[in-house]
Amino acid sequence: MGPNLILLLIGIGGLVVGLLIGLLAKRGKAKSLIEEAQRAAKELLQQAKIEAEALKNEKKLQAKEHFLELKSNHQREVHKKEQHISELEKRAKQKESLLQKDLNANLELKKKLNKELEFIESKHEKLSKKEEALEQKLEIQIKKLEAISALSAEEAKSQLIDSLKDKAKAESMSYIQQQVEEAKLAAQQEAKKLIINTIQRIGTEEAIDNCVSIFNLESDDIKGRIIGREGRNIRVLEAETGVEIIVDDTPEAIILSCFDPVRREIARLSLHKLVTDGRIHPARIEEVVQKTRRQIENEIIEVGKRTIIELGIHGLHPELVKVVGRMKYRSSYGQNLLQHSREVAKLCGVMASELGLNAKLAKRAGLLHDIGKVPEEESEKPHALLGMEWAERYGEKQDVCNAIGAHHDEIEMTSLLSPIIQVCDAISGARPGARRQVLDSYVQRLKDLEKVAYDFNGVNKAYAIQAGRELRVFVESEKVNDDQASRLSFEISQKIQTDMTYPGQVKVTVIRETRAVNVAK
Numbered sequence: 001m002g003p004n005l006i007l008l009l010i011g012i013g014g015l016v017v018g019l020l021i022g023l024l025a026k027r028g029k030a031k032s033l034i035e036e037a038q039r040a041a042k043e044l045l046q047q048a049k050i051e052a053e054a055l056k057n058e059k060k061l062q063a064k065e066h067f068l069e070l071k072s073n074h075q076r077e078v079h080k081k082e083q084h085i086s087e088l089e090k091r092a093k094q095k096e097s098l099l100q101k102d103l104n105a106n107l108e109l110k111k112k113l114n115k116e117l118e119f120i121e122s123k124h125e126k127l128s129k130k131e132e133a134l135e136q137k138l139e140i141q142i143k144k145l146e147a148i149s150a151l152s153a154e155e156a157k158s159q160l161i162d163s164l165k166d167k168a169k170a171e172s173m174s175y176i177q178q179q180v181e182e183a184k185l186a187a188q189q190e191a192k193k194l195i196i197n198t199i200q201r202i203g204t205e206e207a208i209d210n211c212v213s214i215f216n217l218e219s220d221d222i223k224g225r226i227i228g229r230e231g232r233n234i235r236v237l238e239a240e241t242g243v244e245i246i247v248d249d250t251p252e253a254i255i256l257s258c259f260d261p262v263r264r265e266i267a268r269l270s271l272h273k274l275v276t277d278g279r280i281h282p283a284r285i286e287e288v289v290q291k292t293r294r295q296i297e298n299e300i301i302e303v304g305k306r307t308i309i310e311l312g313i314h315g316l317h318p319e320l321v322k323v324v325g326r327m328k329y330r331s332s333y334g335q336n337l338l339q340h341s342r343e344v345a346k347l348c349g350v351m352a353s354e355l356g357l358n359a360k361l362a363k364r365a366g367l368l369h370d371i372g373k374v375p376e377e378e379s380e381k382p383h384a385l386l387g388m389e390w391a392e393r394y395g396e397k398q399d400v401c402n403a404i405g406a407h408h409d410e411i412e413m414t415s416l417l418s419p420i421i422q423v424c425d426a427i428s429g430a431r432p433g434a435r436r437q438v439l440d441s442y443v444q445r446l447k448d449l450e451k452v453a454y455d456f457n458g459v460n461k462a463y464a465i466q467a468g469r470e471l472r473v474f475v476e477s478e479k480v481n482d483d484q485a486s487r488l489s490f491e492i493s494q495k496i497q498t499d500m501t502y503p504g505q506v507k508v509t510v511i512r513e514t515r516a517v518n519v520a521k
Contacts, residue, residue: 213256213264215271223247223254225280226271236282240289243267261329266292300325307338311345313364317394324367326374337374340428341367347424352417362417365403368396369421372404384408445502452496456488470507471496477514485512 304325327338348366372387388405453462458479
């Protein structure tokens with residue numbers, strides 16, 4: 001080998017040795033890195049196991065808590081169901097015990113009924129035997145009578161029937177003649193009954209109108225504001241409304257005095273608006289009074305419309321509707337005119353129906369019969385004739401016009417409606433308490449009615465009630481027995497009927513009661 005080759009080999013060997021040494025160094029580093037990575041992986045794995053174990057324990061705790069909550073809820077539901085079941089069992093036991101008691105009672109009742117039935121059957125058998133024996137005896141008696149009278153039972157029966165027929169015919173003829181005479185005498189009473197039934201089927205309020213109205217105040221301080229400085233407010237108010245306003249010592253009240261109810265109502269409403277608003281001075285008073293006057297005019301029309309709708313009257317002229325509305329603010333002998341006219345209309349409708357006449361036309365005439373009492377301008381004509389002229393002017397039928405004009409006999413009656421209107425007008429005006437002029441006589445009649453009862457023996461107390469339509473009499477039980485009480489009621493009613501004059505009927509009720517009183521000491 002040449003030296004160059006040796007050097008080359010030496011160099012190659014050195015290079016290989018260097019490479020081997022480098023490889024060995026890198027291998028050591030890689031091994032250390034692998035070991036470090038393994039240690040890190042072990043640490044991560046260990047940490048993951050710890051975290052997983054903690055998460056596992058946490059989930060177990062949550063699941064356990066949820067399980068315990070569900071278990072407690074389930075136990076509560078079970079407890080409720082057990083309580084409900086126990087209540088149902090208790091009720092079932094109570095029902096069972098009640099049914100058992102009822103069953104036992106029914107069994108006992110059945111036994112008693114069986115015993116009573118057996119007793120009744122035995123009685124029935126005995127009665128049947130007695131009936132057979134009586135029939136046999138009756139046959140024997142009939143045979144003996146036939147032998148004595150030389151007539152058979154059928155012949156005797158026919159003769160008896162013939163004689164009874166003749167007697168019955170004679171009695172029936174006399175009875176029929178008596179009834180005819182009584183019917184003639186009772187014709188007037190039947191007419192009265194018709195009127196009485198009509199009155200009793202109509203119930204209306206009693207409306208009394210005064211010439212003064214009371215305006216209530218919240219305090220007496222407002223009186224000074226109403227009077228105004230030097231009385232200028234009250235002077236303007238009196239001048240605008242035509243009403244006398246009396247401010248005196250009456251606490252929290254002012255008196256409005258005027259014969260015209262429309263003026264009083266305008267003054268009352270105007271005062272109410274002024275006091276509510278608080279602005280009280282002459283210019284404001286004039287404005288409010290004018291507005292209130294227009295409001296009252298509109299209200300009059302509305303009242304008229306409501307009245308005719310309530311009574312079922314159609315096709316009435318608008319001017320007549322206004323006249324009907326004005327009746328609300330008029331009175332006749334203290335009786336409100338609209339209330340009186342509505343009452344007469346209803347009475348006329350009922351009476352016309354009873355007599356088979358036109359009830360709607362009768363209501364119409366009854367409502368309009370007093371329209372002559374509410375003229376816008378004073379007239380010297382009687383109100384019946386004035387009302388008839390208005391009805392003719394506004395196209396009412398002739399029967400209605402005649403009924404209006406003839407209800408006080410100013411003209412001759414030409415229609416059947418006319419006497420009905422006249423009678424119903426008298427009924428409404430004569431009703432107890434309707435008009436002031438009959439109040440004293442009404443009170444006296446009630447006193448006389450009670451006095452009639454005291455004239456009989458045994459009467460302890462007597463009270464007239466139901467506006468004089470019933471007399472309630474209390475008698476002493478020691479002096480009057482039940483039969484005498486019935487007879488006493490009849491005698492009192494007969495004496496009232498013969499000695500007194502009264503509208504309608506008077507029911508006499510006699511009350512007899514026995515009281516036993518002892519004292520425990």
